[in-house]
Amino acid sequence: MKVLIVDYGMGNLASVARAIEVAGGRAMISLSPMDIKKASHIVLPGVGAFPDAMHALHHGGWVESLIEAFNVQCIPALGICLGMQLLADYGEEHGITPGLGIIGGRVCQMVPQAGERLPHVGWNEVIQVKQSELFARTEPSADYYFVHKYHFNAANQESILATSNYAGGFVSAIQREHVFGVQFHPEKSSKNGLQLIRNFLAMG
Template sequence: MIAILDYDAGNIKSVEKAFKILGKETVLTRDFSVIKKADHVVLPGVGSFADAMNHLKKYELDKAIKEYVASGKPFLGICLGLQLLFESSEESPGVEGLHLLNGEVVRIPDVPGLKVPHIGWNSLDYPNQGRLFNGIDEGSFVYFVHSYYLKAKDDSIVTATTEYGCHIHASVEKDNIFACQFHPEKSSSVGLQILKNFAEI
């Protein structure tokens, strides 16, 4: 069973729908006992870094996430859910993230001819082999919606990158933690394959 964390984030239903298309059993929850029993957990997210952290703390999901990750079972962050796994974000100075991984989240720079936020399809490069991308060709396109991007401190955890006025760490993997800056649930057949790969880990 895949637990999708319900902390009033924006894209929960689309994530749930994508897993259902794959025939996977899901539950939207913020119940600790349900989260502990789950085989996989997904942290989706759309919105601001500070608001999301406030909601996670309000429901004590920050503690549940850290406990679940410590169990060794697969955990996936999507979009803002990726950013929350790191130390901090320029979007919300002074707000500490979950800090399960080392890195900072910074604003996409203003570059002539490119609009911020970065909205639309962009291709992926694979600096390291990632299990989320099994069976998916390098150069495949996925769907992004974001104004801030990850700069991981450890390049060895970066499994996919893209370019949009800067070098963006688009996906990471460390042990049982996986995360994507892009939206696999909105990325057509490529995205469904990514979610299928996660569900089968």
Template sequence: MISIIDYGAGNLGSIENMIKRIGHKSQITNSIDLIENSEKLILPGVGSFDHGMSQLKNSGLIDVINKKVLEDKTPILGICLGMQLMTEFSEEGDHKGLGWFNAEVVKFKSEEKKMKIPHMGWNIVDIKKESKIITDVEEEKRYYFVHSYYVKSNAEEEVLTTTNYINTFASALEKNNIFGVQFHPEKSHKFGLEVLRNFVNL
């Protein structure tokens, strides 16, 4: 079973619907028992970094998620804020992140009025390495983004894709069983469907 982790900071229903469209079953849950018995995990998220980490801590799920991901090597996909929470820390707040990726989260800064913040809308990605979740590298990939903070990676080998908006940032990360995407695959039509299909079929 695929568990979509409910910690009070995510757009959960649209992800569940996309997985159903692929032909798989998922469950939205904050149950430790259900998460412990999951084959795959999805960590969604919208909002601020500190709020997301506070919600995750208050949910009491961090220990079981760490065990599943780091010890059991259960595949996990972080989406938007979910990916950001997988980094070391964010300029957006004071809480430490989960620390799974050697990266940090920083705020877009633009002196150009035409470059609006948040970064909102469709953008292409530049694929940096072979991936289990983004395939068919010859085709240009476009995904839907909504974010004011971006991931700055300190480990080139963890960067799956980059995207340019104001500056170049890591728009997807991949390390072993841990995957993160800054964009919203559940809002990215066929390209997002491909990411979710590849993930659930790992």
């Protein structure tokens, strides 16, 4: 398994790469879309703001290549945190920015309820609403580590794999065919996170 980690500037890429290696994959942090042809899996990590990230993806020449890899070549892919959000049609952070448009939806700011704070940071339960290989051999409604202010508002109910309770509830995992997105950080979610990465590597 050769896992391409899209490097479009910033992010905790080292943490992601390490977790992939521990889960049995070979991590390849890449600055070039040309590397996609060498990859069996793609991980789109991401921290920071939606518009900056889309700008960086365009600047690095990633956008068309990723859309082709996801939609035509059907390479198993996992978007993490902002990487999940970038799969949406558009983001509403600092104005409207078109996303990759892989999974229908928009990315909006969370609205904290009484006693809640933003960012949503810490360990929270991920409640599976649909069976998926991604969560195989993990504990049902296990805790994963989150840190984010925006959330993925899915256009199609069928794409929702899991939800979590905060700010009135939000989508914590999505799927369209072989493309997955998780709002939490599996690379920093201890045993359950590593199992999820193993499950992802077992696909395709």
